[in-house]
Amino acid sequence: MAGPRTFYVTTPIYYVNDLPHIGHTYTTVVADALARFHRLAGDDVYFLTGTDEHGQKIERAAKARGISPKELADEVVENYRKLWPALAISNDDFIRTTEERHRRGVEALFARIRERTPDAIYKGKYVGWYCTGCESFYPENQVVDGKCPEQGHPVERVEEESWFFRLSAFADRLLELYDSHPEFVLPETRRNEVRSFVAGGLRDLSISRSRSKVSWGLPFPGDPDHVVYVWFDALTNYVSALGFGDPEGAPLYEKYWREAPDATVLHLVGKDILRFHAVYWPAFLMAAGLPLPTTIFGHGWWLRDESKMSKTRGNVARPGPLLEDFGADALRWFLLREIPLGHDGNYSDEAVLDRTNSDLANNIGNLFSRVVALVAKGEKGTVPAVEPLYDDELGEATREVRERYRAGFESCDPAAALRALTDHADALNRYLVRQEPWRRKGREEHCSRVLRTVVGELAHLALRLHPAMPGAAATFWQALGLGEDPATEIAAGKDLLAVDDWAVGGNSVQGPLKVFPRLDKKKVLGEAIAADGGGGRDAAAGRPAKPGKEAGAKKKADAAPDEDEGAGIITIDEFFRVKLRTAKVLKAEPHPNADKLLRLEIDLGDEKRQLVAGIAKAYRPEDLVGRTIVVVANLKPAKLRGLVSEGMLLAATGPDGVPHLLMPDGDVPPGSPVS
Numbered sequence: 001m002a003g004p005r006t007f008y009v010t011t012p013i014y015y016v017n018d019l020p021h022i023g024h025t026y027t028t029v030v031a032d033a034l035a036r037f038h039r040l041a042g043d044d045v046y047f048l049t050g051t052d053e054h055g056q057k058i059e060r061a062a063k064a065r066g067i068s069p070k071e072l073a074d075e076v077v078e079n080y081r082k083l084w085p086a087l088a089i090s091n092d093d094f095i096r097t098t099e100e101r102h103r104r105g106v107e108a109l110f111a112r113i114r115e116r117t118p119d120a121i122y123k124g125k126y127v128g129w130y131c132t133g134c135e136s137f138y139p140e141n142q143v144v145d146g147k148c149p150e151q152g153h154p155v156e157r158v159e160e161e162s163w164f165f166r167l168s169a170f171a172d173r174l175l176e177l178y179d180s181h182p183e184f185v186l187p188e189t190r191r192n193e194v195r196s197f198v199a200g201g202l203r204d205l206s207i208s209r210s211r212s213k214v215s216w217g218l219p220f221p222g223d224p225d226h227v228v229y230v231w232f233d234a235l236t237n238y239v240s241a242l243g244f245g246d247p248e249g250a251p252l253y254e255k256y257w258r259e260a261p262d263a264t265v266l267h268l269v270g271k272d273i274l275r276f277h278a279v280y281w282p283a284f285l286m287a288a289g290l291p292l293p294t295t296i297f298g299h300g301w302w303l304r305d306e307s308k309m310s311k312t313r314g315n316v317a318r319p320g321p322l323l324e325d326f327g328a329d330a331l332r333w334f335l336l337r338e339i340p341l342g343h344d345g346n347y348s349d350e351a352v353l354d355r356t357n358s359d360l361a362n363n364i365g366n367l368f369s370r371v372v373a374l375v376a377k378g379e380k381g382t383v384p385a386v387e388p389l390y391d392d393e394l395g396e397a398t399r400e401v402r403e404r405y406r407a408g409f410e411s412c413d414p415a416a417a418l419r420a421l422t423d424h425a426d427a428l429n430r431y432l433v434r435q436e437p438w439r440r441k442g443r444e445e446h447c448s449r450v451l452r453t454v455v456g457e458l459a460h461l462a463l464r465l466h467p468a469m470p471g472a473a474a475t476f477w478q479a480l481g482l483g484e485d486p487a488t489e490i491a492a493g494k495d496l497l498a499v500d501d502w503a504v505g506g507n508s509v510q511g512p513l514k515v516f517p518r519l520d521k522k523k524v525l526g527e528a529i530a531a532d533g534g535g536g537r538d539a540a541a542g543r544p545a546k547p548g549k550e551a552g553a554k555k556k557a558d559a560a561p562d563e564d565e566g567a568g569i570i571t572i573d574e575f576f577r578v579k580l581r582t583a584k585v586l587k588a589e590p591h592p593n594a595d596k597l598l599r600l601e602i603d604l605g606d607e608k609r610q611l612v613a614g615i616a617k618a619y620r621p622e623d624l625v626g627r628t629i630v631v632v633a634n635l636k637p638a639k640l641r642g643l644v645s646e647g648m649l650l651a652a653t654g655p656d657g658v659p660h661l662l663m664p665d666g667d668v669p670p671g672s673p674v675s
């Protein structure tokens with residue numbers, strides 16, 4: 001008998017040269033939501049993520065730190081291993097390409113290609129460019145001004161003996177694949193790009209690096225002078241993690257690495273790495289005579305102020321502080337709901353807050369707590385065991401949102417699925433307004449039936465929230481007296497989305513519920529607003545506060561009473577309480593957790609200090625080193641996004657809001673008094 005449909009979903013394996021950021025978080029959250037949705041729908045799901053640990057990029061990053069590549073990988077991988085559970089990521093496995101099972105898989109794939117297509121791999125000489133940032137080879141005509149065409153990273157000239165994969169021989173089969181299986185590359189616009197890339201002609205692909213140039217990689221099977229090209233190595237993770245190449249047998253591989261109709265293999269990747277997945281990977285598999293994945297989905301990019309996030313610009317959003325500010329559920333909801341998968345979007349903390357307040361606090365959270373309170377009050381906490389009462393509008397809305405929800409997730413459009421859920425909540429709110437279950441006098445039975453109906457609908461809603469917000473879904477599930485967690489209902493082959501009525505009559509509700517309190521912008525984003533120049537904590541951010549309410553209030557409390565105080569006049573003594581000193585900038589770098597802040601190390605003459613300053617938008621760190629600035633030396637230290645600032649630098653704010661640092665005219669040693 002045929003078992004349930006299998007659904008194998010993967011994220012890219014992330015490089016270990018950098019800590020996880022919002023982009024990695026995004027792909028992994030989307031993959032997790034899809035995995036959770038398919039589990040609800042009764043599919044047999046396997047969800048893989050992991051880390052990409054070989055190659056020149058990692059080798060160089062480790063060298064710069066003075067540690068071995070493996071030490072670097074071991075250190076960084078811990079961040080992923082800690083982050084994913086904090087975000088409720090339900091991966092079944094986590095693969096590291098430095099694991100033995102992965103090496104076996106790569107060797108097995110080579111062996112299989114050599115056996116099935118003996119002329120697919122041959123030795124030659126590579127002459128061209130290499131981009132360590134993308135770990136990619138670029139021919140002469142694609143390199144512009146010494147930069148790679150994809151990301152603008154610097155490229156290096158490479159001329160070395162190399163093993164090649166005869167990619168050119170697969171162009172026709174790839175084109176046929178894209179045409180006969182339009183779902184192979186999604187969204188459609190990306191498919192067109194990939195198709196034209198292949199139709200433009202494919203060159204054979206170098207799949208090795210000379211060990212004399214790059215030593216951190218898997219030995220090239222049969223040639224110890226070379227290591228396997230990191231993308232060949234990395235792509236193989238999708239099968240090595242399933243046990244491909246294991247001499248003891250690979251039941252997971254047999255089960256999940258199959259083709260349609262009863263199996264789906266979905267590789268979710270950012271659009272930056274689509275070519276590797278939609279061109280190279282299927283060609284390797286074709287050469288090996290192995291099944292192909294069902295879909296490569298190339299999602300869009302999160303940007304900051306319409307441009308790329310980058311470490312050098314210091315504008316990378318990291319998940320740690322966001323988890324602290326918003327929690328896993330709200331962050332997941334935002335990432336899934338804010339932009340349709342496939343589109344680019346602008347990231348800002350403020351957008352997360354607005355989305356949380358509008359969808360979760362004001363709508364879904366409020367509805368659950370309101371209904372629980374109505375049952376607690378009107379029905380003494382027990383959901384009445386009576387016949388539901390659907391009016392036409394609710395009946396129609398319910399059917400429609402459920403269909404949209406399922407279709408959204410099935411077509412890799414979680415944003416549409418989630419919109420169906422807020423629409424469901426809207427429909428229930430409207431139903432409550434129409435039916436007025438709080439007007440009980442003389443219509444008790446009516447009110448009981450209305451509440452029974454709404455609680456039944458909330459059970460559907462709580463269940464459907466599980467892929468996006470597993471934590472909140474469990475809380476809601478418990479509040480409706482349905483059990484611990486909708487996840488406990490999940491079983492392969494059982495479609496929970498097809499359950500028509502959750503039979504909530506007789507359940508005890510648990511309240512009061514306050515799952516998503518409304519977030520106060522100032523409280524939550526205070527620091528971010530400060531770094532924008534909005535006064536308040538600006539002073540602690542290392543630059544003068546604009547005259548703002550808080551700054552004014554503080555001065556008032558500290559200053560001696562004076563008749564001129566109302567006009568903002570201070571005495572010379574009061575002025576001298578502020579110790580202004582010159583300081584030399586020894587080091588400057590982006591703040592790890594805030595895109596508007598820089599971390600500076602300064603020399604104050606007799607001591608060194610750390611400053612955190614909101615000047616990242618105006619100054620590049622490298623331009624500050626060696627400059628002499630003016631700082632307030634006796635300011636109480638303050639913590640800014642996790643870093644202590646021991647003072648404040650002075651800057652004039654231009655009409656455009658941009659800070660201009662104050663610097664002494666002429667040479668003065670660090671620590672000189674300023675008055």
Ligand code: ME8
Pocket residue numbers: 011012013014015016022023024026027052234235237268269270271272273300301302303309
């Ligand atoms: O490319 N917006 O690893 P990587 C959205 N090791 N997603 C983003 C993003 C952004 N601003 N930045 C990164 C690699 N991502 C290879 C993959 S797979 C066999 C090998 C996400 O650490 C997105 O999924 O550079 C992108 O594809 C991935 O992180 C790149 O991660």
